[in-house]
Amino acid sequence: MENVASMTDSSLMILVLAAGMGTRMKSKHPKVMHAIGSKPMVGHVLDLGNSLGAVNCSVVVGPDMEQVESVVTSHFSSAQIFVQNDRLGTAHAVLSAKEALKGHEGYVLVLYGDTPLLTKDALNGLYSELKNGADVGVLGFNAEDPTGYGRLLVDDNGQLEAIREQKDANTEELQVKICNSGVMGFRTAHMLSLLEKVGNDNANGEYYLTDVVELARQQGLKAVATVCSEQDVLGVNDRVQLSEAERIFQNRKREDVQRNGATLIAPETVFFAADTKIGQDVIIEPNVVFGPGVTVGDDVHIYSHCHFEGAVIEAHSKVGPFARLRPGAEIGEGCKVGNFVEVKKAQVSKGAKINHLTYIGDAEIGEEANIGAGTITCNYDGFNKNITKIGANCFVGSNSSLIAPVTLGDGSFIGSGSVISENVPADALAITRAEKKVYEQWAARFRRSQQRLKDKKAGLK
Numbered sequence: 084m085e086n087v088a089s090m091t092d093s094s095l096m097i098l099v100l101a102a103g104m105g106t107r108m109k110s111k112h113p114k115v116m117h118a119i120g121s122k123p124m125v126g127h128v129l130d131l132g133n134s135l136g137a138v139n140c141s142v143v144v145g146p147d148m149e150q151v152e153s154v155v156t157s158h159f160s161s162a163q164i165f166v167q168n169d170r171l172g173t174a175h176a177v178l179s180a181k182e183a184l185k186g187h188e189g190y191v192l193v194l195y196g197d198t199p200l201l202t203k204d205a206l207n208g209l210y211s212e213l214k215n216g217a218d219v220g221v222l223g224f225n226a227e228d229p230t231g232y233g234r235l236l237v238d239d240n241g242q243l244e245a246i247r248e249q250k251d252a253n254t255e256e257l258q259v260k261i262c263n264s265g266v267m268g269f270r271t272a273h274m275l276s277l278l279e280k281v282g283n284d285n286a287n288g289e290y291y292l293t294d295v296v297e298l299a300r301q302q303g304l305k306a307v308a309t310v311c312s313e314q315d316v317l318g319v320n321d322r323v324q325l326s327e328a329e330r331i332f333q334n335r336k337r338e339d340v341q342r343n344g345a346t347l348i349a350p351e352t353v354f355f356a357a358d359t360k361i362g363q364d365v366i367i368e369p370n371v372v373f374g375p376g377v378t379v380g381d382d383v384h385i386y387s388h389c390h391f392e393g394a395v396i397e398a399h400s401k402v403g404p405f406a407r408l409r410p411g412a413e414i415g416e417g418c419k420v421g422n423f424v425e426v427k428k429a430q431v432s433k434g435a436k437i438n439h440l441t442y443i444g445d446a447e448i449g450e451e452a453n454i455g456a457g458t459i460t461c462n463y464d465g466f467n468k469n470i471t472k473i474g475a476n477c478f479v480g481s482n483s484s485l486i487a488p489v490t491l492g493d494g495s496f497i498g499s500g501s502v503i504s505e506n507v508p509a510d511a512l513a514i515t516r517a518e519k520k521v522y523e524q525w526a527a528r529f530r531r532s533q534q535r536l537k538d539k540k541a542g543l544k
Contacts, residue, residue: 094189096139097132100176101125101151101196102167107321113151115196117325120332120357121375127199129158134203141180143167172289174281184275193267197319200331205311209268218304220268223261224313232262235308243306246293264316449475457482
């Protein structure tokens with residue numbers, strides 16, 4: 084399908100409804116703040132608007148939703164935010180953004196902050212109909228079980244006549260399986276006048292956006308329906324639906340990663356964030372979790388049981404098993420980060436090796452350096468984080484503690500078991516182990532003396 088939206092499209096506004104608290108989530112947080120793929124649901128919807136090229140964005144939130152407002156501005160810096168103080172229905176929510184609608188000429192897509200799986204293709208289909216002359220468009224889906232959904236009723240000419248709620252539908256209308264997703268599009272020339280005609284003469288006393296369809300047809304305006312998959316418009320109302328949306332998201336992401344040239348040994352055990360970037364010819368073994376902000380270059384091998392967040396792994400590196408990369412970890416080309424290694428806010432340069440049981444935090448590691456098992460960069464003094472600099476071709480022996488701030492010069496050698504608290508010059512050897520002392524037969528004498536004390540306490544001669 085042709086993408087009718089250009090890179091930037093000043094004629095398009097996305098209007099996101101995000102005012103619901105979501106009481107069924109049993110949470111103190113607004114519903115749309117719950118995450119799919121480590122991103123708040125409303126963030127997925129806003130990023131979708133950006134992908135369509137929308138220049139204009141309005142978001143309707145509820146009172147005291149500063150959390151949501153912060154996410155909105157981080158994803159769409161030019162967004163206008165409107166507060167719906169009284170939750171009186173979807174049409175009322177849209178009218179909360181009336182001031183933005185007044186000043187906009189073109190088209191509006193009304194989206195929902197709790198539908199994080201909606202795709203660009205699905206919206207392009209709806210938007211195309213508006214560009215081709217429709218005044219109102221509704222995104223529908225073919226439901227496996229339409230029970231409980233509003234039905235989209237289409238006339239003989241293919242135009243949308245009405246959205247009929249199940250409780251109001253007759254026997255014939257109940258056979259219709261094309262259901263209402265809630266997502267709608269408008270040509271703004273008629274949008275406000277239609278919205279202002281919506282009444283609340285219904286069982287709930289609310290103003291429903293769906294009533295706009297019949298109002299538009301009564302005025303001789305064109306209303307149409309486009310269809311997407313049921314998964315695309317899955318709404319999240321409770322934690323069970325949240326986990327279902329996460330499952331669908333992960334399956335989509337896994338398939339995308341594989342189709343773009345990476346191998347997942349056991350795809351169902353690998354979990355991605357929405358912004359995870361994976362290169363070609365990457366091999367990912369089972370039980371790997373990618374948190375937000377991770378980029379993996381080409382030809383990287385990630386062994387099993389790793390957790391990454393806010394990290395970059397450059398080409399040809401090997402990481403894991405059981406490795407943890409925390410925010411700010413930058414693993415250079417051809418590096419090795421092995422089992423039970425944790426890296427945080429550190430630059431690991433090309434060809435460096437950190438193979439076993441090591442913590443590297445707030446550090447700079449030079450090219451081809453070798454960090455021995457059990458090494459710790461002691462970066463925190465109780466008040467401040469300090470930097471450890473390890474030069475190129477430096478060899479750090481096992482079980483060493485590097486007390487930051489400290490610098491190890493290029494090519495320096497640190498003896499195993501050392502505690503280094505002062506800078507080491509290039510190509511120098513630094514050892515801080517205590518001098519070895521051996522006391523012959525000391526252990527045997529100690530055991531005999533302890534046994535005599537034990538026997539005396541027990542009353543033995």
